[in-house]
Amino acid sequence: MFTEHKEDSIGALGEVRLIAQIRDWLGEVVPACPEGMGDDCAVVDAPAGLQILTTDSLSYGQHFDDTVSAHDAGAKLIKRNLSDIAAMGGRPGYALLTLLCGNDLRLDWLAAFIEGIRQTCRHYNVALVGGDISSLPKGHFSSVLSLTGYLQYPPLRRTGASKGDTIYVTGSLGGSIQHKHHGFEPRLAEGQWLAQSGACSALMDLTDGLAKDLRELLPPQCAAYLHMERIPLSEAACQRATETGRPPLEHAFCDGEDYELLFTVKAKTELDRFEADWAARFPGTPLSRIGQIGANEGGKPYLDIKTNTALPWMKGYEHLT
């Protein structure tokens, strides 16, 4: 993605022409000024009420490597943010894009990265209204996207669960390194449906792995009692297990970057009806009833519901260590 030939790099254009080029690549997902790029701030028309704000970054060497295409990297940057919007039950609004890169970044690589952003913005109806571009040393690339969103219903937070609530997860888990860490679809429609259902008590998206993330949903003095056979193992988790010699379940718990929804449903909910409604509304999105929230008696956060023994997997992906 970098080049020693200056004429192929972004350094050949310089900042002013590069920004004009990026705006051109983005096409219709950049609205006309005053909403769009080109002034000190973007000006957008915001509906009254609760707004949500999120930001996520994507760095070369950390969130993607040379095995991921520039297009998929760009799409991943915005989908990571959309997954956060989904995890509040919200709808996306406006995006700001920051690029930090060495001036030896290949111009055609950047064009494909922006094309991934453009297609994803278009697909999810996101307007990209501004941003910033800044230098890093040669050979480095980071990108940051900030995204606004809107709520039509009260936000589904991480902290709403109670003892007796049932734990669900969408899709399948583990082995995201094979493909899913960039090939996922943010569960926006599912999150919005949960927000209007009235049944959901807490919601988050799985980014660092079930082992690290599930703890966030547990109220004080509570533990998660899990049906181990119902944890939805991805094919990639099983394949990884054959490579690493570790159990597929460990990959499902610890790999991270699943970008699935993890949520709890209130104790009084009629679960069969809830699941039938889900299946009718989202036939392509598997839903797994993986366990229940109960009293924490032994100090361990996760237990096998059948044997009442603590699970060995407690950590997911941790940055900066």
Add this chain to the structure above:
Amino acid sequence: MFTEHKEDSIGALGEVRLIAQIRDWLGEVVPACPEGMGDDCAVVDAPAGLQILTTDSLSYGQHFDDTVSAHDAGAKLIKRNLSDIAAMGGRPGYALLTLLCGNDLRLDWLAAFIEGIRQTCRHYNVALVGGDISSLPKGHFSSVLSLTGYLQYPPLRRTGASKGDTIYVTGSLGGSIQHKHHGFEPRLAEGQWLAQSGACSALMDLTDGLAKDLRELLPPQCAAYLHMERIPLSEAACQRATETGRPPLEHAFCDGEDYELLFTVKAKTELDRFEADWAARFPGTPLSRIGQIGANEGGKPYLDIKTNTALPWMKGYEHLT
């Protein structure tokens, strides 16, 4: 700002404890959840109407170096964004902070950086509601802040000027490298006052230097006719000139990072009255009537109003070249 001793670095804490530590450092400028940190998105109460959005980054080696304290670097990150809000005549709202850093970043350096952000947020009444933290290779540090804001009056854009309008600039220009590039005060009150005055036709903040930025305010087929003796030279510009052997005016035009307001006032305005009102309202903020917008007859954007000759300074700071 980096260390070889892991126990003094952010790597000693790991991501989860580091985020908790940063939240603790930020104190009262992080509102309680749901507004604040700790969920997939921040939830904020947005007034109906026009919202403004901006983002700006601050990278070690590009926007600051070892001569700038961590505290001043943190303050600069948020003040750069506040200057963009000022340049629309708006009021700041909510901020998202992204840190991208090597795990060898010194923890005490980061504490001082965050303290600079905290004090500035507090001073300008900005709530910091979320963010992201991510790794870079050892020895590297970048930060990105995204900021929302509100407009009580129509936005003051860059493109509202007409032939006959008068050009003003606040403060003094040039030599920002000496101190001002981090020691400036964003002109928020001044921008808001301009927005309600009805007299201002176009407004921007000076970030890349008058030579590069003034062009943004010029309508098609127009040029800026400038009173050279009224360009407010900073002491730092004069001092730089003795070091570089170049004219102080060149430094005032080309150095960049002034973070002053550059604006035009409508042709029909009573300028003496406007300036008297300004002086009464902002006795500490010098205002210079530097020129006028007129027809572009020779193709050059900037002319000396007395001699009608083109100015030699056309370029300011350009990134990525």
